[in-house]
Amino acid sequence: MRCLSLKSELSWLIGLVMVVTLAINLCVLVVHAGPRIRAEDETSVHLTRELVVTAIGSLQETSDPLPALNRFYESLGKLRHVDVKVMSSGDTGVPAPGHAGARNQGSVPGWFVDLVHTPARTLIVPVIIKGIDYGRIAIVSNPVDELEEVWSDVSWLALMSLLITSVIMGAVLLLVRQSLKPFEGLKRGLADLEAGKSNVRIEQRGASEFRAISAALNSLAQTLDHVKTENRSLVDRLIRVQDDERKEIARDLHDEAGPCLFSIRAGVVALIELSADANLDAEKIQKTCNSVNQASEVLQNLFRALLGRLAPRELTEFGLREGLMGLIKSWQVSRSDVTLSLACPHDLSILDEPTALTAFRVVQESLTNVFRHAHAAAARVRVEFGSMPAVSPDHAVFERNRSNADNVIDSKLERDSREKPTSTFSHRALPDQEAEDTPALLIEIEDDGVGISEHPKLSLGLLGMRERVQALEGTISIGKRPEGGTCVAAALPLPKDNEVDP
Template structure:
């Protein structure tokens, strides 16, 4: 039964209910058949007995009662629901007259046995002026009533069967039409699973199906938007990588090349001086100083390149010190914006990936503040806090520990329908890659607040 479709289950359920209703109705009819037949037999038996007694009493004054009794006996054969038999006495001129009982051949034996109404017999002696004319035996005949009830049951079963078949056919058509949106949703989900875009489900059918179709369409829209953002982000990432490679190549060519040439020239000059019999010590010192300056310049260039590729000192000094240096550089570059760093906890225990993501988030957020916010004050708060996996509903759910990063400003705030730039999309991708959560909202007092939660694994977690 578990492998049946919903349409088959509904059809079976309705069919079983209709058949059960039919059986209940037939059962009630059969259950009431016994008392009904007994009451009918008792009434027929009583009325026939009263008729016989009244007739016998009325012919008491007849001089010759035999013809009257014969006519009376013949009339008894027309009565329904009773069988009347005349039991003569010896030497009586009257022939026994008996009504032929109703045939029970058309009634099934199980039905007769199930109702189980035995016939009742009443015997009335016939004496006219002291002369015994025999006896009249009145026997109830329940077969007539049983035949009527069986006819009712048969017709009820036939009509119910036809009605059940018609209702099942109508239900199958209605169920098939009603469940058509399921097929459309299944096809749409299969197309989404295959990676196709612009998949939509028509809003048709019952309100429940319309709600599910709306949810599927919303999911498809979100997936299309995510795919578009991913393509845009990937293109931007490739462009940034190309620009970074070009910048590194340019720096190496413009700065590292002359340094290496100077070192090579100095080495060649030192080699020539070493071959002379009386080397010029002053020139040797000058060449050595030039080589040292070239090495320092080359080291400074390599240090700058490493700083661009990876935050300087993040592994050695910790996230707080590196952010402090970054904010100090911002204060020098933008003295019109007061920037505050709030880091009450020791962040040196953070793993490299979490610390690097937190640094990039704070860097990109403050870059957006300087470029777009028009703020006079900004703050960066970074601390340990419970990981809030949901902020909607009546209660907030907490799950483990997290590093919380809050960047606030008093600028013009975000519009009602913000257009997310590649920087924000990149931040969100970094945060989601670590299983975190990021929200951007307008502050009640003005400005913008960006909140990021980065989950921190327990020491015992694998």
């Protein structure tokens, strides 16, 4: 079914209202035409009767009233709205009223006469002068003249109303067309946005509603352009990170694996030469074997470290708790000056692989930042089951700094942290029934270091954390602790098929 445009609907609606108004006015005029004609007939008949009675009375003192009476009869034919008939004294019948359209029959349509339906009225006045009966005068109402006046009024009203309606309709169509012109700009703007074009801006014109919509679409287009720019920048950074990581792996393999492989190969060649000698030197063989063993051990440790960076073995084989414990142990070996603690009060083995890997990467990146930038003496990691927090906009994790192209962490987190602690999720959660009913994995990393700066640049590690958490529809926040240091808090919603047993 084809739908009419808004312009057509408004035009048809206004036209229909005006036509209905015209029809109502005509109906009111026609309805009032009958009583108007009847009142005019009654008045005309009454005045004519008074005229006849007065004339007859004036002839009572005349010696020969017949000539004057004939002149009077002739003058009665010039009266409007009535027909006067003179009947002889021997005529006992009553003249039938003439049809309203008998005179000037073609001037008023018959359907209009039938619609008004005004019956003619007849009045008989006897002519008696000095006791002599000169006949009778029949006064018959004739509403043709009044009908012509009413019909003329109706015709002129219909004609003028039609002309005025046409003029108003033309003006309305022009006004509607001009008023709805901004729709074309909105349509083109939306089509450009759908096509993925950049720098789409819609001219703000027309009514206030159109201006508000145009402003909202311009803001949306600006946000989309900024998101596109950010995504391109993020993709470029991720590509550079991948390239840097590949270079780092290649450098490790070249600098560490290469000498080990060369040592192993040299040891094998030496063993071959020793085995070819008739006089076997056990001490040289043992020394060569030890050298090969040491090179193999170094190579094995190198591969284990590379595999741990790419895919933690403890995480894939034993679960998130063991993966985190292995991560903390590796940091404790290399940085014994920082005290680390891990709290996992729940069984984390039921977690699916994406959730567990995301949680591991959040903890891994957070601890990396602690050791690189925090200058902390202690750090604590806590991973447990809970409910998704309803985070207010003031706790937004990653906000865009409009004044420059760098992404920054919202400074409001610092002010909020002064008013209320951020060591647990319960302090940031808002009363929201839907959030409370959503099970989640809660991750929190705290340290007692120098704390995060007020306007830091987001590193690729923080961006990676954000992307990983948002990919699982989770939330993450970073802020200063009231007592000093930094707190990283993340919540990852759990799949519905996961049963969480505290």
